[in-house]
Amino acid sequence: MEMTLAETGQKPTIVWMRNDLRLDDNAAIHAAVSKGSDVICVYILEQDEALRAPGGASRWWLDKSLKSLRSDIAELGGKLICRKGKARDIIPKLVEETGADGVYWGRRYDKAGRDIDTELKAELKDNDIEAKSFNTTLLTEPWTVETKDGGYYKVFTPYWRAVRDVYTPPTALARPTALKGQGIDGERIEDWGLHPEKPDWSTGFEEWWMPGEDGAKERLADFLDQDLRTYDEMRNRPDRDGTSGLSPHLHFGEIGPAQVWRAVKSRIDAGLKEDTSAWSFLSEVVWREFSYVLLYHNPDMDWENYNRKFDDMPWKSDKRVFKAWTDGKTGYPVVDAGMRQLWESGWMHNRVRMIVASFLTKHLLIHWRDGEAWFWDTLVDADPASNTSGWQWVAGSGADASPYFRIFNPITQGEKFDKTGAYVRKWCPELKNLPDKYLHAPWKADDQTLAKAGVSLGETYPRPIIDHAEGRERALNAWETLKKRQDAA
Numbered sequence: 363m364e365m366t367l368a369e370t371g372q373k374p375t376i377v378w379m380r381n382d383l384r385l386d387d388n389a390a391i392h393a394a395v396s397k398g399s400d401v402i403c404v405y406i407l408e409q410d411e412a413l414r415a416p417g418g419a420s421r422w423w424l425d426k427s428l429k430s431l432r433s434d435i436a437e438l439g440g441k442l443i444c445r446k447g448k449a450r451d452i453i454p455k456l457v458e459e460t461g462a463d464g465v466y467w468g469r470r471y472d473k474a475g476r477d478i479d480t481e482l483k484a485e486l487k488d489n490d491i492e493a494k495s496f497n498t499t500l501l502t503e504p505w506t507v508e509t510k511d512g513g514y515y516k517v518f519t520p521y522w523r524a525v526r527d528v529y530t531p532p533t534a535l536a537r538p539t540a541l542k543g544q545g546i547d548g549e550r551i552e553d554w555g556l557h558p559e560k561p562d563w564s565t566g567f568e569e570w571w572m573p574g575e576d577g578a579k580e581r582l583a584d585f586l587d588q589d590l591r592t593y594d595e596m597r598n599r600p601d602r603d604g605t606s607g608l609s610p611h612l613h614f615g616e617i618g619p620a621q622v623w624r625a626v627k628s629r630i631d632a633g634l635k636e637d638t639s640a641w642s643f644l645s646e647v648v649w650r651e652f653s654y655v656l657l658y659h660n661p662d663m664d665w666e667n668y669n670r671k672f673d674d675m676p677w678k679s680d681k682r683v684f685k686a687w688t689d690g691k692t693g694y695p696v697v698d699a700g701m702r703q704l705w706e707s708g709w710m711h712n713r714v715r716m717i718v719a720s721f722l723t724k725h726l727l728i729h730w731r732d733g734e735a736w737f738w739d740t741l742v743d744a745d746p747a748s749n750t751s752g753w754q755w756v757a758g759s760g761a762d763a764s765p766y767f768r769i770f771n772p773i774t775q776g777e778k779f780d781k782t783g784a785y786v787r788k789w790c791p792e793l794k795n796l797p798d799k800y801l802h803a804p805w806k807a808d809d810q811t812l813a814k815a816g817v818s819l820g821e822t823y824p825r826p827i828i829d830h831a832e833g834r835e836r837a838l839n840a841w842e843t844l845k846k847r848q849d850a851a
């Protein structure tokens with residue numbers, strides 16, 4: 363009879379899984395398996411004041427993703443050990459309980475997370491426990507691709523070119539064939555209350571998403587078959603389902619960017635005619651990497667302006683106006699459609715994210731931090747790096763940012779990118795019978811047209827919360843005030 367590894371006297375290795383909730387191509391798991399020891403997978407719902415708590419939509423996703431991982435691990439004879447609390451208490455305790463001689467994990471790049479990991483690593487090593495970390499979530503880690511003078515890239519295009527020139531994905535790592543964990547106590551994911559109750563606002567989410575490794579693979583396969591070829595042309599069209607929808611899967615690490623890169627690159631290498639489109643898609647994947655570069659080198663960027671000149675910006679604080687924005691009741695159809703898509707599905711199209719963010723920070727003069735916080739709570743892909751850099755990019759305070767004085771016109775943006783009107787008609791159904799001509803500016807329609815479409819402004823659909831020209835001028839004045847304050851300083 364063959365002996366189990368435990369019977370050989372070899373000690374198990376713990377793999378602490380974080381935002382890499384997958385078994386395929388996972389460097390931490392693969393290294394542990396390669397060691398030849400039993401591998402115990404652990405997830406910790408971290409309760410640490412230093413860490414930013416996940417928002418509601420992220421918790422919804424995490425619940426499903428963990429359950430999916432749990433069943434994938436069970437299929438391999440193992441058990442996902444779930445615990446809640448501080449990692450610095452839980453990991454040493456688990457080492458003791460299991461007799462493990464090593465703890466492996468995938469690296470994270472936010473300052474608070476890094477500090478926890480560094481401290482833990484030192485403590486484990488002091489106790490003669492092997493502590494090793496791996497890159498499980500990025501193509502290239504934030505310190506690897508440097509400018510000629512040894513700094514980090516602050517502008518996207520040269521960064522993208524540099525990554526494209528140097529990056530070759532490592533060989534894909536095999537999925538483990540056996541895992542451990544039976545006999546160790548864990549908490550039930552069901553007891554963590556990650557799924558919202560009273561009220562359950564997530565009822566629409568399931569229609570859109572299948573969290574977990576299988577869901578991620580399916581999403582990628584569908585995208586490669588259907589939309590990769592037209593990505594370049596369609597990626598800015600919220601009325602067409604032309605992007606991958608991979609962002610939450612990438613955020614939770616149910617699929618890694620290297621897997622995405624290999625899959626797309628193999629199509630290019632096989633002679634894909636629409637290779638420009640494929641490269642354009644890969645460059646977007648690298649935007650995510652760029653956000654991590656920025657966050658890593660500017661650890662307080664999730665709260666402070668990257669460009670500190672913006673500290674003097676005369677932001678306004680207006681709860682009523684902010685609520686109209688979050689509720690999708692600004693009276694600008696493309697803005698409202700975006701905010702409702704976000705609420706109902708936990709996701710918003712990138713072009714519309716830019717439009718609603720511009721509207722909030724410019725027309726409404728509300729700090730990007732408030733918008734970022736709302737996105738943090740409501741996006742299933744809420745990500746410390748991409749969300750912060752997305753908001754700061756639009757607000758003008760970020761690296762390589764769109765200048766503050768570039769103010770999106772929500773009417774023409776709607777007309778240009780929601781060309782068919784399908785996007786507004788889907789998310790603001792009370793406007794669906796309006797003719798295309800008025801769909802993005804219902805207040806311009808005459809009474810008869812409105813009546814015929816069943817629209818009553820101020821009743822069935824709001825009037826604009828601010829006049830576009832007025833909002834634009836106010837934003838430009840604020841910009842001038844900022845400049846004056848700076849000159850005076």
Ligand SMILES: Cc1cc2nc3c(=O)[nH]c(=O)nc-3n(C[C@H](O)[C@H](O)[C@H](O)COP(=O)(O)OP(=O)(O)OC[C@H]3O[C@@H](n4cnc5c(N)ncnc54)[C@H](O)[C@@H]3O)c2cc1C
Pocket residue numbers: 597605606607608609610612613643646647648649650651653710711712713715716719737741743744745746748749750752753756
């Ligand atoms: C204000 C604002 C906030 C944002 N907040 C987030 C966030 O919290 N989480 C998040 O993942 N993305 C965020 N983005 C970036 C982008 O909107 C989403 O990544 C994208 O819409 C996800 O859809 P997709 O997967 O279909 O993208 P695709 O177009 O299919 O792109 C493929 C992948 O590339 C990455 N990507 C694409 N565009 C960007 C970008 N501009 N910045 C960083 N990564 C990108 C994503 O991982 C995405 O899944 C934000 C953008 C803005 C303007």
